[in-house]
Each structure stands twice: as C-alpha cells, then as structure tokens.
Amino acid sequence: MSELTAYHLPGRWGLVSVSPFCLKLDAFLRMTGIPHRSVTAATPFAGPKKKAPWIEHEGRTIGDSAFIIAYLIERFGKDPDAALTPVQRGQAVAIQRLVEENLYWAMVYDRWVREENWPILKGSVLGEIAAPVRTLLAPMARRGVKKQLAGHGMGLHSDEDIQAIARRDIGALAGMLGEQDWFFGAEPTLADATVFSLLANIRHVPFASPMQAMIAGHANLAHHTDRFLARFYG
C-alpha cells in the first residue's frame, strides 16, 4: 500500500493526541503538508516497538517518532529544519533530548502516579479500550508505567525533587526561546513541534500538574504553545 498511514493514541480536549510523540508526528505532517491518513489506535501494542506512534508506508512499518520523521524527510524531501546551521542542529538535538528523554517523564509521573489524575487518565489515554478489558488492563498498565519511571530514574525521586527537575527544564526552554517567536528565529522547525507537543499536553489537558503554573510563569513559552496551535491547528 503506497498511502502513508499514521497511527496515534487517542485525542481529547481539542488535542489530536494525548501522547506528545504522536502529537509531534501530527504537527510535523501538518508543517510539511505530507498527505496521509491518521488512524487512532486504542493501545500502542500493534506498533513495531509496542509504542506509539508508528506508520505504514509502501510496505514498511516504522516505529518511533524520530525515526519516522527522519524517514519521511528523506522520502518526501520536506525538511522543516533545512535552513538550520550546524550549531542550531546541535541545539535542536539537545532540545529534543531535554523534552523527550527527561521532561516527558515528569509529565508521565503527573499523569500516572498522582492519584487525582488516575480517573482522568483511564478515560483518556486508555479511553478507546473497551470498558471490560480496560478494567483489567488499567491497573497492569499503571504498574508497568511505574516500573518504566523507576527504570528511567525519574520515578525514584520525591515529588518535590521531580518538580525541581521540571522547573529547571522549563526554565531552560524559556531561556533558549527568549524573545523569539520560534526557537530558531522567524520560522518554526521541528524543535518547535517537539516543545509544543509536550507543553500542549501539560497546558491543554485537565490533568493536575505543578508544571502548568511553571509554564504560566514564563509568558514566552505559554505564548509559543498558543502561537503553534494558532498556526497549525487554527
């Protein structure tokens, strides 16, 4: 099949997906205008890495948003980062790692560990799973995610320490953005999609998170999310 199909976890509250990685891929597809079909998957288990998102294209199945995006840039010749200098490319990788390999886990902690968020999570992230199966699967999934959090290391910290880590990361993003509209100047790049996807999944969802106030404390970052939403999801 030559059509590009992108599989993502469910959307809620106006967001195409409540998974930052799926939302980033969707944002990339909007930025580049690559024709595709979006399919909502109830769970990530059908993906080649048992994580979402994944794509199917011309007989290939590819998992992991970064590998997918690299493949699509190559295959369709559309690169939002084409104008970046080598220094900016290095900074873009650092931003991606900060957001996806560290700050993301503070979001996971807020969603999956904070008791008050558990009912919301069951109805959203797990919301497309049929109710009887979900009742069995939800506690198993929660145990699995707590193990992942411990394996990463974020889950070994106290709540207070996790907040300190998140505050530092959010402050770093705000510092790098400064007065610019986009991380690398006049036009949005992948770094903007990456930051947007995580921050929108903190700001525009009903999960309680101390990070909402942290982001609100940096008007430039909050405006960045709004700017991205208006430009690509208006």
Ligand SMILES: N[C@@H](CCC(=O)N[C@@H](CS)C(=O)NCC(=O)O)C(=O)O
């Ligand atoms: N590095 C991967 C991370 C993908 C990822 O962690 N996706 C989450 C949803 S936000 C997932 O599917 N988690 C399921 C699991 O770990 O069991 C990417 O960029 O796509």
